[in-house]
Amino acid sequence: MHIVADQNIPALPELLGNVGHLTCYVGRTPPPELLETADALLVRSITQVDAALLKQAPQLKFVATATIGKEHLAIDALDARAIQWANAPGCNADSVGEYVLTAVLKVLQQQHRLGEVLDLDVAIVGAGHTGTAAGQRLAALGMNVHYYDPPLAEQGDSRAHSHWQRVLTSDIISLHVPLTRKGLYPTHHLIDIEALQSLHSGQLLINACRGAVIDNHAVIARCEQGECPTLVFDVFEGEPEINKAILPYLAIATPHIAGHSLEGKVGGAYQVATALCKHFDIPLPVKLADVLPEVNWRTLGAVSIQRLPDLAKLVLALYPIDEDDRMMRSHGLTASGFDQLRKNYRKDNPRRQLNNQSIACHNAAQVIRFKQLGFNAYQVC
Template sequence: MNIYIDENIPYAKEFFADLGTLHFFAGRTVTADQLEDADILLVRSITQVNEQLLSLNNSLKFVGTATIGTDHIDQNYLKNRGIAFSSAPGCNKISVAEYILSSLLVLAEKQQFELTDKSVAIVGAGNTGSAVFDRLNALGVNCLLYDPPLQLAGDKRNFCSFKDVLAADIISLHVPKTVQGKFATVHLFDESVLRQLHSRQILLNASRGEVIDNQALLKLAQQGMMPTLVLDVWENEPSINKDLLPFVDIATPHIAGYSLDGKVRGTEMLYHGVSRLLMLTATHRLQEFVPLPAVNSVSISQRLDQALLKSLVHLIFDVRRDDALFRQLIDQPDGFDTMRKTYQERRELSTLTVHSSVKQNLLLASLGFSTCALNDTKENDEI
């Protein structure tokens, strides 16, 4: 089997070496010529898999994307050719949710507010939006869900209106890129919608850049009419409109889902998909390959408030690091992709075991931390 793999899919060699001959390629620049003899193709979101890319290939049996999103895959074309397809739904939902949590804790400190005093509208209630909801809801934040397709499909959760979304203190976007149809998401936040927001709100986008009309966003930002902005995704990546950067409080290059754990989880899911295709037993697990983090255990001896939570979260992931690196690298040639390709290792909160009282451990676990009860009963009672 000739297995062609995006060079930025982590631990692909370890997972797939037993299954065939591995060929690694640059996802942004891969060509039809390179993939002519591919039996299996594994990509990330930057590779458009369509008839043009596969025009010279007659042997392809399987395409997999190590991502939640699938808008870069022409699934109808694959189906017509009888090529099996698999994605990695939910693989990086934890990573994105922790990106949102880290960002909000930074802004809460900067603007001096308590998250529990704010309302948060989560636009898109799939895997990622639900993960965001679960964490903020555990903290006691008033969370609203907006997802008309899920609501019409019979999802029994409580959903809000789009008017409610625009009235929320914080709006977090977690929708797929959908170009057509009643619930298209491209430019869901166009100029008319953006004009209804105000400077006391916070708008976060960690879904797809096209969900917000970036040109309209810049126009209104230059007029001082924008909320606080957190943008991980941008229109026209990697050739983004850099004029937006001065107006964005937290800016990163599409790395919200880039935790090592999330990326390897995506690789593992593709490995299981390929194993099923080949009717082989999957023998590898991500735990074989992922190392222990540098900091993996801590004890807390006081009540968990927002300031202490920020300290714990930022022991693992402080989004300000990525914001600073992005602003430093973006003016370099291929700066957007350079940072993605050379992204510094980032772990998930589950890799940190927090020793605390049994009562507080319930909250910590719901936020994603691993937990362990303190041995001192008296200390537990006092927390």
């Protein structure tokens, strides 16, 4: 079996080296000579798997993307060819959740507002895997979190509501939806000039889903008026070619790496490897833990980070998000620079998740809180 895969999907040699002949491609699109003999194709979100690509792959039987989103897969074209496809739902949800937690703590720390957390109202737009992961972490800080998700509300999900005005009046708005242009609830330019006009300087708007969920040109127009909300963008319209004029208005700008913790990326690889082996009825002999290197962070006592300033200091030390912001502003202004930042993201010092940090707690309440934040919390006598 010939498996063609994006070279930036990690751990594939360890996962699939004994399953078939693995060939990795460089760039956004696999070359025709590889597609011609491919039985399976593993991609990331930068590769458009459309009818034109499929035409070059006459013996293709399986396609998978190591990402939550699947907008880059032409599902109709795949189904027409009876090609099995898979994505990796939830693979990097914790990574995105930690990105949002870190960004919120960084902004509140800079604005000297950490003491206000109990009074802050948070709107999570999209109550799927990543939205839930972000919401549970902000709720653990003591914020009042609610979930805007009309489709889920209609399905009876008790967490979700469909009150858009409640979103626009929230102190923090964090976006976690797929990019859709059709249907009852399209998300393309969900945040448009009208929505932006209703936001003010005391609010924080975070986009860690898809760039075009926010009208980037409208953002620039709104910010030029003054008194605009604080903005944190991990995604941009037109990636990898972005509108550089937006950057001066962003408190934090990063190159679409919210889900790029090592656990998130390897988790996506493991999910697509599992789906591939299941489709071809081949055992997968490797476990996820086998391909994740150990982390030897010193165990901390819950008392030492019980205060929010101390917790913020720890989280920002474990994930220094300002370094990603600096790299974006220095090297992410061109299409090639943006792509290179994603491709080589923390290559020599991978970002690791908070579950690698053990927290020794003295009561059940502490355990619950720190687990909700994503730490490896346990109770000691």
